[in-house]
Amino acid sequence: MRLVLLGPPGAGKGTQSARLVEKLGIPQLSTGDMLRAAVAAGTPIGLKAKAIMDAGQLVPDEIVIGIIDQRIDEPDCAKGFILDGFPRTVAQAEALRELLAKKGIGLDAVVELVVDENALVDRMRKRVEETLAAGKPVRADDNPESFRTRLDAYRKQTAPVSAYYAEKGELKKVDGMLPIDEVTAAIDKTLGH
Numbered sequence: 417m418r419l420v421l422l423g424p425p426g427a428g429k430g431t432q433s434a435r436l437v438e439k440l441g442i443p444q445l446s447t448g449d450m451l452r453a454a455v456a457a458g459t460p461i462g463l464k465a466k467a468i469m470d471a472g473q474l475v476p477d478e479i480v481i482g483i484i485d486q487r488i489d490e491p492d493c494a495k496g497f498i499l500d501g502f503p504r505t506v507a508q509a510e511a512l513r514e515l516l517a518k519k520g521i522g523l524d525a526v527v528e529l530v531v532d533e534n535a536l537v538d539r540m541r542k543r544v545e546e547t548l549a550a551g552k553p554v555r556a557d558d559n560p561e562s563f564r565t566r567l568d569a570y571r572k573q574t575a576p577v578s579a580y581y582a583e584k585g586e587l588k589k590v591d592g593m594l595p596i597d598e599v600t601a602a603i604d605k606t607l608g609h
């Protein structure tokens with residue numbers, strides 16, 4: 417199963433991806449996690465991405481496309497993968513289509529978590545509280561100012577990605593405002609499990 421999970425910051429992409437990993441036995445490819453790992457390791461990509469991510473803006477397309485292109489060639493992706501946070505621009509969606517076609521594969525499903533934007537700031541705050549309670553470092557972009565920029569980037573650059581897949585008849589929408597278990601059940605139903 418090759419799956420894309422779409423949705424704004426805090427929609428629950430990471431939460432639902434983790435559950436799909438367990439169920440389907442395929443890896444979660446989160447460009448956000450990969451970029452944060454690059455920042456932590458101080459790689460050239462990390463050095464370029466840090467300030468952009470901290471501010472809540474999108475990292476240039478060519479960087480994330482290159483990361484995904486290499487990652488899906490790794491053996492653990494042979495049976496499929498869950499793309500979490502990619503594609504995030506129409507240019508990334510087109511590049512993904514091309515690079516999968518070159519590898520002789522395609523997507524099986526594109527699922528969008530539809531949420532009420534007003535709930536997202538509260539979810540971000542809750543995640544900050546949970547992270548602090550667990551004694552872990554809080555994400556540099558989980559603050560009200562960067563979060564506003566992330567939502568703005570979503571509206572301007574990522575919402576058109578949903579329209580891109582909808583036009584092709586590939587988009588399936590799931591209500592992301594339901595409790596977590598019910599969102600999981602709705603995704604399962606959408607995927608026919």
Ligand code: AP5
Pocket residue numbers: 423424425426427428429430431432446447448449451468469470472473474475476477480500501502503504505508539540542543546557566592593594595596599
């Ligand atoms: P990324 O790491 O992808 O972050 P994001 O899209 O902003 O998403 P989040 O991780 O904040 O939210 P999520 O949808 O995973 O929600 P979660 O499950 O954690 O990207 C970070 C940055 O990296 C970007 O801003 C950009 O700079 C860069 N980047 C990454 N990919 C890129 C790309 N392709 N192109 C360019 N730049 C890129 O849930 C959030 C909280 O809500 C949790 O506390 C959770 O417990 C709770 N929650 C989840 N579901 C529910 C529910 N149903 N009900 C109640 N609470 C819920």
